[in-house]
Amino acid sequence: MDYVREIGRKSKEASRSVQFLGQEEKNEGLKAVARELRQQMGYLLVENDKDVKNARAAGMKPALIDRLLLTSQRIQSMAEELEQIAMLEDPVGKMECVKVRPNGLQIGQRRVPLGVVGIIYESRPNVTADAFGLCFKTGNAAILRGGSDAINSNKAIVKVIRDGLAKEKLPSDAVLLLEDTDRAAVTEMMKMKEYIDVLIPRGGAGLIANVVENSTVPVIETGTGNCHIYVDESADIQMAVDIIENAKTQRLGVCNACESLVVHSRIADKAIPLIYERLHQKQVEVRGDERAVSIQDGIRTASEEDWGTEYLDTIISLKTVDSIEEAIDHINRHNTGHSEAIITRDYDNALKFHNEIDAAAVYVNASTRFTDGHEFGFGAEIGISTQKLHTRGPMGLEALTTVKYIIFGSGQTRP
Amino acid sequence: MDYVREIGRKSKEASRSVQFLGQEEKNEGLKAVARELRQQMGYLLVENDKDVKNARAAGMKPALIDRLLLTSQRIQSMAEELEQIAMLEDPVGKMECVKVRPNGLQIGQRRVPLGVVGIIYESRPNVTADAFGLCFKTGNAAILRGGSDAINSNKAIVKVIRDGLAKEKLPSDAVLLLEDTDRAAVTEMMKMKEYIDVLIPRGGAGLIANVVENSTVPVIETGTGNCHIYVDESADIQMAVDIIENAKTQRLGVCNACESLVVHSRIADKAIPLIYERLHQKQVEVRGDERAVSIQDGIRTASEEDWGTEYLDTIISLKTVDSIEEAIDHINRHNTGHSEAIITRDYDNALKFHNEIDAAAVYVNASTRFTDGHEFGFGAEIGISTQKLHTRGPMGLEALTTVKYIIFGSGQTRP
Numbered sequence: 001m002d003y004v005r006e007i008g009r010k011s012k013e014a015s016r017s018v019q020f021l022g023q024e025e026k027n028e029g030l031k032a033v034a035r036e037l038r039q040q041m042g043y044l045l046v047e048n049d050k051d052v053k054n055a056r057a058a059g060m061k062p063a064l065i066d067r068l069l070l071t072s073q074r075i076q077s078m079a080e081e082l083e084q085i086a087m088l089e090d091p092v093g094k095m096e097c098v099k100v101r102p103n104g105l106q107i108g109q110r111r112v113p114l115g116v117v118g119i120i121y122e123s124r125p126n127v128t129a130d131a132f133g134l135c136f137k138t139g140n141a142a143i144l145r146g147g148s149d150a151i152n153s154n155k156a157i158v159k160v161i162r163d164g165l166a167k168e169k170l171p172s173d174a175v176l177l178l179e180d181t182d183r184a185a186v187t188e189m190m191k192m193k194e195y196i197d198v199l200i201p202r203g204g205a206g207l208i209a210n211v212v213e214n215s216t217v218p219v220i221e222t223g224t225g226n227c228h229i230y231v232d233e234s235a236d237i238q239m240a241v242d243i244i245e246n247a248k249t250q251r252l253g254v255c256n257a258c259e260s261l262v263v264h265s266r267i268a269d270k271a272i273p274l275i276y277e278r279l280h281q282k283q284v285e286v287r288g289d290e291r292a293v294s295i296q297d298g299i300r301t302a303s304e305e306d307w308g309t310e311y312l313d314t315i316i317s318l319k320t321v322d323s324i325e326e327a328i329d330h331i332n333r334h335n336t337g338h339s340e341a342i343i344t345r346d347y348d349n350a351l352k353f354h355n356e357i358d359a360a361a362v363y364v365n366a367s368t369r370f371t372d373g374h375e376f377g378f379g380a381e382i383g384i385s386t387q388k389l390h391t392r393g394p395m396g397l398e399a400l401t402t403v404k405y406i407i408f409g410s411g412q413t414r415p
Numbered sequence: 416m417d418y419v420r421e422i423g424r425k426s427k428e429a430s431r432s433v434q435f436l437g438q439e440e441k442n443e444g445l446k447a448v449a450r451e452l453r454q455q456m457g458y459l460l461v462e463n464d465k466d467v468k469n470a471r472a473a474g475m476k477p478a479l480i481d482r483l484l485l486t487s488q489r490i491q492s493m494a495e496e497l498e499q500i501a502m503l504e505d506p507v508g509k510m511e512c513v514k515v516r517p518n519g520l521q522i523g524q525r526r527v528p529l530g531v532v533g534i535i536y537e538s539r540p541n542v543t544a545d546a547f548g549l550c551f552k553t554g555n556a557a558i559l560r561g562g563s564d565a566i567n568s569n570k571a572i573v574k575v576i577r578d579g580l581a582k583e584k585l586p587s588d589a590v591l592l593l594e595d596t597d598r599a600a601v602t603e604m605m606k607m608k609e610y611i612d613v614l615i616p617r618g619g620a621g622l623i624a625n626v627v628e629n630s631t632v633p634v635i636e637t638g639t640g641n642c643h644i645y646v647d648e649s650a651d652i653q654m655a656v657d658i659i660e661n662a663k664t665q666r667l668g669v670c671n672a673c674e675s676l677v678v679h680s681r682i683a684d685k686a687i688p689l690i691y692e693r694l695h696q697k698q699v700e701v702r703g704d705e706r707a708v709s710i711q712d713g714i715r716t717a718s719e720e721d722w723g724t725e726y727l728d729t730i731i732s733l734k735t736v737d738s739i740e741e742a743i744d745h746i747n748r749h750n751t752g753h754s755e756a757i758i759t760r761d762y763d764n765a766l767k768f769h770n771e772i773d774a775a776a777v778y779v780n781a782s783t784r785f786t787d788g789h790e791f792g793f794g795a796e797i798g799i800s801t802q803k804l805h806t807r808g809p810m811g812l813e814a815l816t817t818v819k820y821i822i823f824g825s826g827q828t829r830p
Contacts, residue, residue: 213631218803219633242826354821364824365823366827367824369828387633388817389804389805389817390805407777411780414785
C-alpha cells in the first residue's frame with residue numbers, strides 16, 4: 001500500500017502551505033477552478049460517458065445511473081457551487097474568548113484548519129468538486145476516495161481542479177484522488193493517523209459502518225436518517241398531512257426524509273385515514289401496527305424490523321401510541337440521531353418533545369426535510385453529522401476547522 | 416461479557432433521567448457526595464489500604480504507590496473538588512445562535528449532555544470522584560473503569576458516591592464502576608456504541624493507543640505530551656533558563672512538562688552552558704545533538720529516538736537549529752499536539768511560531784506547564800485533548816456536552 005501512503009504524505013505536505021493561504025488567494029483559487037470546469041466541459045463529459053457506459057453494461061439501475069451522469073447543466077452547477085463557496089465568510093483565523101489571566105498571560109482561541117480531510121464517498125461525481133471546495137475554503141488539504149463506478153469521472157474532475165489551481169500558482173496537491181478503488185486501499189487510508197486528521201464517510205449505511213468500525217483516524221459519522229414524525233393528540237391534522245407528504249415524498253432517497261410515523265391513539269381514527277389517503281396518492285406503502293391496520297384498509301402489518309428501517313423508498317412505517325411519553329420512548333429507541341418532528345397545538349408537549357428527543361435536529365410543526373446546510377443558512381454543507389462529538393447536524397465550513405490556544409506571555413512560570 | 420453490557424444498559428437508562436436534572440439538583444447532589452466522602456473516610460482508608468498492601472507485596476515502585484495512596488487530606492481534597500465543581504457555571508441548556516430563517520422557521524442551538532461518558536484510567540483513585548463530578552455536573556451518566564491496582568479503592572469511592580446520591584434521592588446509577596478489570600471487559604466497553612456516547616482514556620501512551628486503535632465508540636484522545644521549548648536567536652537567555660527549569664522540573668511526570676529543547680545555533684554558545692548548568696543542578700540529564708555535545712561537557716549524545724520520547728523523568732533532549740523555520744519543522748515533526756513554547760524578543764518570530772506550530776497550546780515567553788484547566792480558568796478539567804476533533808487542549812465542562820438544533824415551526828414544508 002505504498003501508493004496510498006504516498007498520497008497521505010503528499011497531502012500532509014500540501015496542507016502545510018494550504019493552511020496559510022489568505023482568504024483572497026483561496027477565493028481566487030475557487031473561482032479559477034470554476035472557470036476551468038466550464039472550459040474543460042467537453043473532456044469531463046467524455047470521461048463521464050465511459051463510467052455511464054460501463055454502468056449500463058453492468059446492468060446498473062436507471063436511478064443510480066442518473067446519479068452518476070454528468071450533463072453540461074450539472075457541470076455548470078458544480079462550477080456555480082464553487083463560486084458560492086468563494087463568497088462565504090471564511091472561519092479560519094477568528095479569535096474566540098480572548099482573556100487575560102491573573103498572572104498576566106493572555107490566552108486566545110484561534111480557529112484553524114483541521115489539516116488533511118479524507119472523504120470516502122459513493123457514486124455521485126459532483127461530491128468531488130464540492131468536497132474539494134469546502135476543504136480548500138477552510139485551508140484543508142483533501143484526499144478524496146470516490147466509488148469505482150465513477151472512477152473516470154472523478155479522475156477527470158480532480159485533474160481539472162488541479163489544472164485550475166496550477167494556473168493560479170496554488171498548490172495542486174490541495175486535492176488528491178485515491179485512484180485505487182480496491183477495498184484494501186480504503187482500509188489503509190483508515191489507518192493513516194499520521195497523515196489524515198479526520199475522515200468523513202458519505203454514502204450508504206454499509207459504507208459508514210465500515211469506516212466507523214475500522215478507522216483509527218477520527219471519524220465524523222454522517223447521514224443515516226430514520227426520521228420520525230409524531231402526530232400528537234392535539235395536532236392540526238391538515239398540517240400533519242401536509243408535512244408528512246412533504247417529509248416523505250418531496251425527495252425519497254435522502255437522509256432527512258421521514259421514514260416512520262407515530263400517531264396518538266386518541267387522534268388515530270381521524271388522522272390515519274387522511275394520512276393514508278395522501279400517501280396512497282403518492283404511491284407510498286404504509287406498514288402499521290395492529291391498531292393502524294384495524295383502522296385503515298390497505299395498511300400492511302409492520303414487523304419489528306420495520307421500526308428500525310431507513311427505507312429511502314416509497315414505504316413508511318406507522319406506530320400508534322397512547323401518550324407522548326410512549327412516542328418519545330419509541331423514537332429515542334429507534335432513531336439514528338438525525339431529525340425528528342412533532343405536530344402539535346399543545347405548548348407543553350412541544351417543549352417536552354424539544355427537550356427529550358435525542359437527535360441532531362428536533363422540530364415542532366415543520367418538515368424534517370429542512371435539516372440541510374443551505375436551509376439552515378450555512379451556505380454549504382459537507383454532510384450531516386449524526387454523532388455527538390465535534391459537530392452535530394448539518395456541517396458547514398466551521399465543522400472543517402478546529403481551534404488552537406494562542407498564549408502571549410512575558411516570562412511566566414508556574415508556581 | 417453480559418456483565419459489561421448490563422453496565423452499559425443501566426448507564427444509558429440512568430442518563431435519560433440525569434440529563435434532565437436541574438442545576439440546583441445537580442449541585443445539591445455534588446455537595447451531598449462531598450459530605451458522604453468525609454463521613455465515610457474511615458471506610459475509604461481501610462479499603463485503600465488493601466490496594467496499597469497488595470501493591471507493596473507486588474513490588475510496585477514507591478512513586479506509583481504514592482499515586483495510589485489515599486490519606487485523610489487527599490479525601491478532603493476530593494470532597495472540596497466536588498464542592499468547587501458545584502460552584503461552576505452549568506453549560507447545559509444554553510442556547511446559541513438563535514436565528515429566524517426567511518421561511519419563518521426559528522432555529523436555535525441548545526447545549527445538551529453527551530449522554531453516557533466512559534472513562535478508562537489508571538491507578539490514581541482521585542480520578543474516580545473527579546470524573547464522576549464533572550460528568551454529573553454536565554448531566555451525563557458515567558461508566559468508570561479504573562486500573563486493577565486501585566480496584567478496592569475505586570469500589571469504595573463509587574459506593575460512597577452512590578450512597579450520597581441516594582440520600583438526595585438522585586439516580587445512583589449516574590455512576591457505575593466496571594469492576595471487572597480484565598482486558599476483555601475493556602475491549603467490550605470499547606464496542607458498546609449503542610450505550611456509550613464517548614470514551615475518554617486517561618493514562619499512559621499504551622492505554623491511550625489501545626483505546627484509539629480498538630474503540631468503535633468515539634474517543635477523545637488525551638494527554639501524551641512531547642512538549643518543546645525553542646530558544647530563539649533573540650531570546651532573553653535568563654528568561655529562557657527560568658522557563659526551562661520550570662517547564663522541565665516543576666513536576667516531572669505530567670503531560671505538559673517540557674521534554675525537548677530546541678536552541679538557535681547563533682545563541683547556542685551562550686545559552687547552552689547556562690541551560691545545562693541549571694538543569695544539572697536539578698539532576699536532569701541532557702541528551703543533545705553533535706553541536707550541543709561539542710559546546711558543553713556532560714551532554715550525552717542523543718539518538719534519533721530521543722526526539723520522539725516523552726520521558727516523564729529527569730531527562731531532556733536538546734537539538735540545535737540554524738533558523739526558526741528549522742525549529743518549527745523539527746517541532747511539528749516530533750510533537751504530540753500538546754504544548755509548545757518559543758522564547759524570543761523578536762515580534763515576527765513570536766507571531767510566526769504562533770501561526771505555524773500545530774499544537775493545542777502555543778506559547779510565547781511562558782512555561783508549557785500552564786496548559787491545564789485550572790490555569791486556563793475553566794475551574795476544572797477532565798483531561799487535555801491532543802486531538803483536533805470536538806475539543807482541543809484542556810477540557811472543561813463544555814467539552815462534556817454537545818448541541819442539538821431546536822426548531823420552532825408553524826407548518827413549514829420544503830418547496
